[in-house]
Every structure is written in structure tokens, then in C-alpha cells.
Amino acid sequence: MRWGLSELGPLSPGQFLTIEYDAIALETGPNINKATAGGHCSYDYSTIVVDADLAIVLVHAEESPPPTPEDVLQVEIEVEAESSGGLECQSFVTVWITARDLTGGDYPVEHVNLAINGLPWFDSGPLSTMVFSKTLGFDANCGQPFDFVLTAVNSVGVHATTAQTMTTPLP
Numbered sequence: 790m791r792w793g794l795s796e797l798g799p800l801s802p803g804q805f806l807t808i809e810y811d812a813i814a815l816e817t818g819p820n821i822n823k824a825t826a827g828g829h830c831s832y833d834y835s836t837i838v839v840d841a842d843l844a845i846v847l848v849h850a851e852e853s854p855p856p857t858p859e860d861v862l863q864v865e866i867e868v869e870a871e872s873s874g875g876l877e878c879q880s881f882v883t884v885w886i887t888a889r890d891l892t893g894g895d896y897p898v899e900h901v902n903l904a905i906n907g908l909p910w911f912d913s914g915p916l917s918t919m920v921f922s923k924t925l926g927f928d929a930n931c932g933q934p935f936d937f938v939l940t941a942v943n944s945v946g947v948h949a950t951t952a953q954t955m956t957t958p959l960p
Contacts, residue, residue: 814848821845861896862949863889866903866939870929870957878931880957886911887922888941888949894919896943904938917944933957 814820827839865887872880888898898921903911911925921941929935934956941949 812846814846817848817850819845819847856896856945856947858947858949861890861892861945862898862941862943862947863887863891864901864939864941864949864951865889866937866951866953868935868937868953868955870955872931872958872960874931874960878960880929880931880933882927882929882935882955882957884925884937885922886925886939887920888939889921890919890943896945896947898941899944900942902940904940906936907938929957931957932959 808824808826812820812822822844823841824843825839825841827837829835829837865885867885868882870880870882872878884903886901886903888901890897897917897919899916901911901913901916901921901923902909903925911923913921913923934954936952936954938950938952943949
């Protein structure tokens with residue numbers, strides 16, 4: 790861009806002129822803004838006064854929002870119970886749990902835990918896998934209610950949780 794500032798008239802020694810403008814960076818990365826100015830000295834027209842300025846602006850790409858648990862991590866729980874016996878009824882509860890990295894390995898599953906009735910019951914310990922699957926079982930009384938909460942954490946700290954309730958059957 791060029792400005793013609795002849796309408797301002799001559800500047801005396803010690804006087805200055807400031808030009809301020811806005812620029813829009815169109816690309817990410819370093820953007821160079823170079824400005825040069827020149828003019829004739831008002832006391833000696835054969836003398837040319839020149840000045841230059843250089844500014845480098847680093848434009849960062851917009852950060853994408855963090856992934857949602859539904860996009861990167863899936864957890865599933867399935868519960869089944871069988872009861873047997875008459876007056877001394879007993880149930881056996883089977884719990885199938887799965888945690889799956891949906892990114893194809895970019896954010897592996899690093900930890901899985903299962904709480905039953907608000908208490909920690911199973912902890913996988915440290916992992917690094919695309920799919921974690923386990924079958925768990927325990928004995929219970931007939932007619933006993935249970936709340937299951939399965940939580941998995943992946944390598945970037947995303948948590949995914951699912952819950953299920955059930956009551957062991959009566960004979």
C-alpha cells in the first residue's frame with residue numbers, strides 16, 4: 790500500500806509523523822509485515838530521508854476443542870443373575886465389562902474400574918490397550934439390589950462412565 794502525504798507539508802527537524810494501520814493475517818505461522826518510508830528533506834531537497842520497520846507476527850492455529858468421551862472412548866456393562874434354592878436362595882451375578890478406544894489406538898484405554906453400590910469393587914490397574922474386556926462374577930442373596938458404575942480413562946484423561954441397576958431374581 791502507498792500513501793501520498795504531500796498535503797501534510799514539510800516536517801521540521803525533530804518533528805515526526807506516525808502512521809498506524811491494521812493488518813489481517815491470513816495464514817497460520819510467521820507473518821511478516823514490512824514498511825518503508827522515504828521523503829525529501831525540507832531544508833535540503835536533494836537529501837532523501839528513509840526509514841523502515843519490520844514486524845513478525847506468529848499466528849497460532851485455532852485449537853480444536855478437546856474430544857468428547859463419546860468420540861474417543863466407549864464403555865459397556867452387561868449384568869445377569871441366576872438364582873437357585875428354596876428357602877436358602879442364592880444368586881450368582883455375572884458382570885461383563887468392556888472399555889474401547891474408538892480412535893484406533895490414538896488414545897488407548899489406561900484404567901478401568903467398577904463400583905458396586907457405591908464401593909470400589911474392581912480395578913484394572915495400569916493399562917495401555919485399545920480394548921479391555923473382562924468377565925467378573927460373585928455370589929449374592931436373592932432379591933438383593935445392585936447399582937453398577939463402570940468408568941474408564943484413556944491416555945489423554947478422558948473419562949467415560951456407564952451405569953446399570955439390577956436386583957437378583959427370587960426363585
